[in-house]
Amino acid sequence: MGRAEERRARQRGGHRAAPKTRRSSGADTTGATGATGGKEAKDAKGGKSFIRRLFTWKKILGAFLGFCLLGIGAFIVLYMMISIPAGNADAKLQSNVYKYSDGSILTRKGTVNRENVDLSQVPKDVQETFVAAENKTFYKDAGVDLRGTARGLLNTLSGKGAQGGSTITQQYVKNYYLTQDQTVTRKLKEMVISLKLDREKSKDYILAGYINTSYYGRGAYGIQAAAQAYYRVDAKDLSVEQGAYLAALLQAPNQYDWAIATDTGKKLVQARWNYVLDNMVGQGWLSSTKRQAMTFPTPKPPKAEAGMAGQIGYLVTEADAALEKQLISSGQAANTKEAEALVSAGGWTITLNIDKKKQAQLEKSVKSQLTSKLNGKKRKVDANVQPGAVSVNPKTGAVVAMYGGVDYLKHFTNNATRTDYQPASTFKPVILAAALADQAKTQSGKTITTDTRYDGTSKRPVVGSDIAFAPQNEDDQNYGKVTVQTAMNKSINSVFAQLGVDVGMDKVMKTAGELGMDTGDLKAVPAQTLGTMGASPMEMAGVYATFDNHGRKVTPAIIKSVSHNTRTVTMPNPIGAQVIPVQAADTVTSVLTGVVDDGTAKTSVRDNSKRDGQQVAGKTGTSDNNKSAWFTGYTPDLVTSVGLFGEKAGSGAQVPLTGATGLIPYPGRINGGGYPAQIWATYMFGVTKANNKFDLNTDQGAAVEPSYTPSPTATPSETPSKTPKPSETPSETPSETPSETPSQTPSQTPIETPTTTPPTTPTGSITDQPLDQFGQ
Incomplete structure (x- = not known):
């Protein structure tokens, strides 16, 4: 035994290793450990050796280094092949063409509002607001954010779209030299060109290009046009506060435009503005003392673009917004900013669903x-x-007419799509739809139908709610025991508050969302039964169009088709899935015919001289303190929602409509049954089919067993349409007479029994009121 073998033997405990032998076919390999045990041990040892041989650290390290070298080599090739190109075609903006549904021209839009300025014409601290907003390391980096670019490449490959993280240099390259397309090729080119541009050009050259080519909203390209559009000053006269706002805008120009921003949008842009200034302090570009003294610089109202007068501007801006939304949904734009840039770049032919005659x-x-x-x-x-106002075809979802305000040049906000006013009692059909769709039950356990009777006493506390709620009826009117049908006709708040709680407010709000209302993070509380959330005529037209379309979802669509010279966009189908059962939707329609024929809309709609046999369903609404008034109604072939909003001229604050047009009789209120219903009737009876009737799958409601036969000259009847059967229980007995005397002892129970004695003639007191006194 040699010395080396002896040493190894001592390490193994003094035993010399058995000499290795080559296994031959048929050899006896059975040893002291047994034939099977020896074989398994050797197999296990052999398998382990194979894995170790296959995945050695040297091979793994070699593969990694090889991959890195391959990537570096590929990038070197790309760097050598790709050069800085001339400005792209999109930088030379084209016009957009807008057409009516019949193909005739509505307008053209495309005059570029841009004026390049030297960076020396922009105050240094204003320049720094853009760096603080978009790329704090701009003056130190090499023009590329490798981590952000890698993340963007992975997101593109995985189909998740783009994320933030690009440097100012990369954004300038994308805006001026390339396109907004979300592809791996474009991103690689962006990175290479950015590296080259950073080596060949100064930081001031790049920053000037960036602020001169960026889109700021309001049709403004570049900082000079933006300074004029938002503050009526030249770029050289911008303050730091104003510069910070313009820098903040670049993240989402339209969403952050103070003139049209939602409450959420205003909060977001203020947060972004604070972020910019705080970053400037962090970089040492602004003192903390000056920062603390700064206040948000509210932009001036926008100047409308040429060729956008009257209703044209409202139609064009709504079409642009719909196209931008679809560009994002289809993955052709990563965010709102990119979508706006694509639309503003021009080259689009957009055909609207707007019918020229109906408009x-x-x-x-x-x-x-x-x-x-x-x-x-x-x-x-x-x-x-x-x-x-908005008018929608319930079978196709097409927005065939829209009224955004008296003039786009005078009032920038689109009243047809604004969501900052309460829909009031036009929300009541949503509560009924939820009850019918869910087969809800009363507090006493009986299924709710249009004949179920509730206590219509004003200020009656709602039973079964965790939150105390006792809503007042309009003019504090008491009605006693009434059916759901009568409660809808008279728009009785106390009944629908109880109905909402019986259904479950969570289910009511869920149904509202399914019908097309933006319920967002709204709490499911009883107060929502009064329509206290925000809504727009566009939204309400979609909800009622879904009723008209037998419960199949209708999302109003202003765009009919879109074409472009370099890209394809397919608009979504406005008709969606069945969101409430057919019978529930048809029952709501049946009930709403009672509002027209025997309720708050009868004078303006039922008795209108231009009515030509059309069957009509609809609902009036008047919000708290008369700040808004509504009528949303429909015939079998068309749905229209009309809203009036009290907006303080100049400030935008919500104010009452009371007394407008000189209404003197107490209380001078503009209700839904007044001007909104009059506008609706004058329009609808001029464009809808004569003698058109609803095809309803229901055995409930006024359209099935009306208490009144429609006639322009007839006097409404308050007589019940049928006599209660002896076997019927009180909750199922219809009562079209709200003044009936209670047969039971008054209590706080919301079903069956009123809490106070109703007036003797409440119906007459409503019917006899002048035009401005119609119910809710």
Whole structure:
């Protein structure tokens, strides 16, 4: 035994290793450990050796280094092959063409509002606001954020779209030299060109290019146009506060435009503005003392673009917004900023669903029934009246007409799509739809139908709610025991508050969302039964169009088709899935015919001389303190929602409509059954089919067993349409007479029994009121 073998033997405990032998076929390999045990041990040892041989650290390290070298080599090739190109075609903006549904031209839009300025014309601290907002390391980096670019490449490959993280240099390259397309090739080119540009050009050259080519909203390209659009000053006269706002805008120009931003948008842009200034302090570009003294610089109202007068501007901006949304949904734009840039770059032919004749009729109706009667110089309140309307085909979802305001050049906000006013009692059909769809039950366990009777006493505490709630009816009117049908006709708040709690407010809000309302993070509380959330005429038209379409979801669509010279966009189908059962939707329609024929809309709609046999369903609404008034209604072939909004001229604050047009009789209130219903009727009865009737799958509601036979000259009857059978229980006995005397002892029970003795003639007190006194 040699010395080496002896040493190894000692290490193994003094035993010399058995000499290795080569296994031969048929050899006896059975040893002291047994044939099977020896074989398994050797197999296990052999398997382990194979894995070790296959995945050695040397091989893994070699593969990694090889991959890195391959990547570096590929990048070197790309770097050598790709050069800095000339400005792309999108940098030379084209016009967009907008057409009516029949193909005739609505307008053209595309005059570029851009004026390049030297960086020396922009105050240094304003320049720094853009660096603080987008790329704090701009003056030190090599033009590329490798981590952000890698993340963007992975997201593109995985189909997740783009994320932030690009440097100012990369954004400038994308804006001026390349396109907004989300592809791996474009991202690689962006990285290479950015590296080269950073080596060949100064930081000032790149920053100047960036702030001169970026889109700031309001049709403004570049900082000079933006300074004029938002603050009516030249770029050289911008303050740090104003510069920080313009820098903040670049993240989402339209969403952050103060003139049209939602409450959420305003909060977001203020947060972004603070972020920019705080970053400047962190970089040593702004003192903490000056920062603390700064206040948010509210931009001036926008100047409308040429060729956008009247309703055109509202139609164009809504079409642009719909196209931008679809570009994001289809993955052709990563975010709102990129979508806006693509649309503004031009080259689009956008055909709207707007019917030229219906649009003209809607505009004419608003003028004849309302705006011609307003005189802001004579009555200050008249200057605060803002009308909006949307008309939708329930079978196709097409928005065939839209009224956004008196003039886009005079009032920038689109009243047809604004969501900052309460829909009030036009929300009540949603509560009924939820009850019928869910086959909800009363507190006493009986299934709710249109004949179920509730206590219509004003300020009666709702039973079964964890939150105390006792809503007042309009004018504090008491009704006693009434059916759900009568409660809808008279728009009785106390009944629908109890109905909402019986259904479950979570289910009511869920149904509202399914019908197309933006319920967001709203709490499911009883107060929502009064329609206290925000909504727009566009939204409400979609909800009622879904009722008209027998419960199949209708999402109003303003765009019919889109074409472009370099890309393809397919708009989504406005008709969606069945969101509430057919019978539930048809029952809601049946009930809403009672509002027109025997309720709050009868004078303006039922008795309108232009009505030509059309069957109509609809609902009026008047919000708290008369800040908004609504009528949303439909025939079998068309749905229209009309809203009036009290907006303080100049400030945008919500104010009452009371007294507008000189209404003197107490209380001078503009209700949904007044001007909104008049506008609706004048428009609808001029564009809908004569003698058109609903085809309903229901055995409930006024359309099935009406208490009134529609006739322009007839006097409404308050006599019940049928006599209760002896076997019927009180909760199932219809009562079209809210003044009936209770047969049981008054209590706080919401079903069956009123809490107070109702008035003797509540119906007459409503019927006899002048035009401005119609119910909710």
